[in-house]
Amino acid sequence: MSTKDDILKKIEILITNHFDSPKNAFDFFDENGDKKLSKSEIKNLLQKAEISGFIRGIVTSKLIEGYDKDGDQLISWSEFKAAIDEISS
Known part of the structure; x- marks a missing residue:
C-alpha cells in the first residue's frame, strides 16, 4: 500500500504537471460547480x-x-488549499 507521502506526492505531481494553479485543479475536479469537492x-x-x-x-x-x-x-477551496500548502511545504 502506498504511504501518505507517496500519495500526496502523486497529487502534487498531478497538479503541477497538468494545471496552471491549485485553484484551476480544484475548479476542474469540482464537476458540479458547487465550490466543494x-x-x-x-x-x-x-x-x-x-x-x-x-x-x-x-x-x-x-x-x-x-x-x-x-x-x-x-x-472547500480553503480546505483544499490547506492540503496543497501542506503537500508543498
Missing part, C-alpha cells in the same frame, strides 16, 4: 493522480477526515 470528485482527482482503485476509497475518506474543517463531508 465531494467524495466522488475527490476519487476522480485520485484516479487522475494514479492512486490505485484498491486504496482510492480509503484515501478519499482519510483526506476528508483530515482536511474537512467544517464537518460537511466535503472539501
Whole structure:
C-alpha cells in the first residue's frame, strides 16, 4: 500500500504537471460547480493522480477526515488549499 507521502506526492505531481494553479485543479475536479469537492470528485482527482482503485476509497475518506474543517463531508477551496500548502511545504 502506498504511504501518505507517496500519495500526496502523486497529487502534487498531478497538479503541477497538468494545471496552471491549485485553484484551476480544484475548479476542474469540482464537476458540479458547487465550490466543494465531494467524495466522488475527490476519487476522480485520485484516479487522475494514479492512486490505485484498491486504496482510492480509503484515501478519499482519510483526506476528508483530515482536511474537512467544517464537518460537511466535503472539501472547500480553503480546505483544499490547506492540503496543497501542506503537500508543498
